[in-house]
Amino acid sequence: MMQSHAKSVAYIGIFSCFGIICGYIEMLIPFSIGIPGIKLGLSNIVSMIALYLFGGTVAFFVTIIRILVSQLLFGTIYSFCYSICGGLIALLGMRLLYKRESVSCIGTSVAGAFLHNVGQLFTALFFLREIRILYYFIILTIAALFCGMITGVLSLLILRRIGYDRLLKRGSCRNI
C-alpha cells in the first residue's frame, strides 16, 4: 500500500511517536495489583494499526523504534531486554495472523499480548535459568487475555473511525 519510501519513513516516525506516548500514558495509569510486570499494553495498539494499514515492514520498524526510545527514556536495561524480546515475538505472531479471514483485530491482539508474555518469559528464563518462573506466567497470561481483548477492541474502533471500512471495500486492505 505504500507508494514511496519517503512516505513510509514519515509514517514510521509518526507511529513511533504514538507508541512512545502510549508507553508514557501507561506509566501514568496506576495499574498495579501487587504483581510486577502487568501492563495495559496500549502500545500494541499502535503496532497493530501500523500492521493493518501499512504491513509488516513498517510495523517492524515502528515497534523497534518505539521500544528503543521509550526504554531509553523510562526503562532499565532489564526492562529493555524484556520489552524488545516480547515486542518482536508479539509482532511476528500478529504478522502471521492478521491476514487470515477468520481472525479479527481482537484475536490478533490477544495473540500479540500472549506472545509478548512468552517473549518475556524466555528472557526471564535466560537471565534466571529457573523453570519455576512458569508459575508466575499463569497470572501474566490471564492478564494478557483481558488486556489483549481491551486493546483489540480499541484498535478495531480506531480502524473503523479512520475509515478503514471504505478502504476495505476498494479491496486494498486486509479485513479487520
Added chain:
Amino acid sequence: MKKGDFFIIGIIIVLLLIPVIFLFVNRNDKGKVCVYYMNELYGEYPLDVDATYDIVTDLGSNTICIEDSKVSMVHADCPDKICVSHNSIRYNHEEIICLPHKIIVSIESDLDNEGEYDAITR
C-alpha cells in the same frame, strides 16, 4: 469477534489451565523459606518462627521478614524495588524475585517430591 478469535482464546486458556490445575492440587502452607542467590542455596529458614533476615551479597543487600507464616521483602537496595512492592507469599511454589541482585525467595514444602519437575534449566 470471529471464529478464529475464539479458537485463539481457547488455545491460550487450555495452555493456561494445565499448570493451574497442577499447582492447586499440590498447594499447601507447611513449608520452609529458601533463599537462592545466583541459583545456589543461600539459606533456609523455618516459616513458623517470626524473624527478620538480611541477605547481604556482592550485588547488594535485601531484607526479608517472616511473620505470621508469611514472607515479605521489607528492604532492598536495588534500583527498581519491585521485590519490595511484591505481596507477601505463604504457599509453596510462590516466590519473590529480586532480579538485579539475582535473589529468589521461595517457599518450598517437604511434601513435594523431587519428581515434580521434569527439568530445571541451568
